[in-house]
Amino acid sequence: MARTRRRARFTGYWLMLPSALWLALFFLVPFYSLIAMSLYDPEGSSLTGYDMTWHFANYVDVVQAYWRPLLRSFWYAALATLGCLLLGYVLAYAIAFKAGRWKNLMLVLVIAPFFTSFLIRTLSWKLILADDGWIVNTLQAVGILGPDGRLLATSFAVVMGLTYNFLPFMVLPLFASLDKIDHRLIEAAGDLYASPARGFFKVTLPLSMPGVVAGTLLTFIPAAGDYINSELLGSPNQRMIGNVIQNLFTNQGDYAAAGALSMTLMIIITIGVVLYIRRAGTEDLV
Template sequence: MRERVAKGWSAGLAALLAPVTLWLGAFFLIPLLFIVAFSFGTSEVYGGITLGFNPGNYLKVFDPLYLKIIVRSLGIAALTTLICFLLGYPLAYFIVFKGRRWRNALVLLVMVPFWTSLLIRAYAWVVILGGNGIANKTLQFLGITDGPVNLIFTPEAVLMGMTYSYLPFMVLPLYAALEKFDVRLKEAGKDLGASRWQTFLRVTFPLSLPGVIAGSILVFIPSAGEFVIPDLLGGSQTVMTGNLIQNQFLQSRDWAFGSALSVLLAVLLLGAIMFYIRRVGTDKLEGV
């Protein structure tokens, strides 16, 4: 009887997992295998690719020009993650512990940017930071500047756009982690003579690390591969790895090198995430 139940359960589980497995295989695994195969091929003069074994595509990445772009991308992604953490943690803390009456409304406001596409949000920043935009008009009205200043097509503009776009990805995991926090632990810390700052550093923050880790991963990964925001707000002055890959596929028609860049970016991000998780411990991810 137990064997029949076990077999029936296994068959039902396999039936449930089959659509997901087919979907991931068709739209993730197979395209990934094509990209890996293309990365060892040779690009033809007028587009297309000849499959083979050409490791030169990976060696080309070590050209100082391309290395500079990759390092810049990782640096901007790391800085975006840090800024999102510095802004997102106080916001999530306020929503959980100080804004209980308006908690649902505040969480809804955090999620509002998801209601519009990333492209529209990026174009909104183009309007805000442009020569005749709100930011320049405000600076002139306050007498800080005499005329329009260059706010767009700079690394700072890219940072602002990316921080705005990915801040919710930091706030929501932090909110989920802090919401599960037992307030009695804070009260116990105070009873033992700890100050608010000591209680936060020794009790609250360590217990919120799962949210910090999850939020950092959710922000860092898309930031490192971002190409829409740098293209609109950074222009040719702030080219990132995503823009370089897009250029290789759509303009230079060097599919082999573009594939090699894609594989290396994926390996770098995966390696960074694994190192990060191993340093803090996988047990810290539980509860998010």
């Protein structure tokens, strides 16, 4: 009997072992390698090799050298997250409360873009916003853009690409949160003479806050580190921090600076996420 209990007690740990090994192999080991890389001697190179000198000044150097694309990345990610929140909330609300028997179909349409390559979806926006495309021609015809005006290779194009590509990450958590709301609570707000707008801000929006917080995190974090949209839809003036890191790793071979910049981005995002969650007070995220 005691032996059976002992086996049952350790069964959970044995079941966790494969995922723990996977996590250690593909997260902890690369994470340790990245930390070590960020502390390499900056005088080294990919040809001569790097020495581990615990050079913490790498972090100061990369912030001083690349603070502009770092701030630009957070600004673009914030704008894209706001755009996803406004568009995604309306879409998630419609699916949760108005779609009826079409709910499942609309959810499939939300996730359908994931069946297409991220790169192809971004290239499609390059065609849509092209200088000779119908959008630019229409805006020029109505006078919104000048004769030489353009949308491609601008901040607008980069933010639109980010908004489009990460919109499903906002819609799905919002839908999951809205779909759990008891409709009787909304009806009770109307019975208590609350207008539809007041009922929304007093009942629906507060109850959907876990979805809002989860959606903004799932959108902002990958958008801040993205480099595909700024590479294809922007110009050197719209370079984001992901482009800088990719260039340092693959073109310049400056692994110390690339590692330090990657760790800096990770640290800033982690601190921001912790403060955001504490400020939002969303213990019900799970």
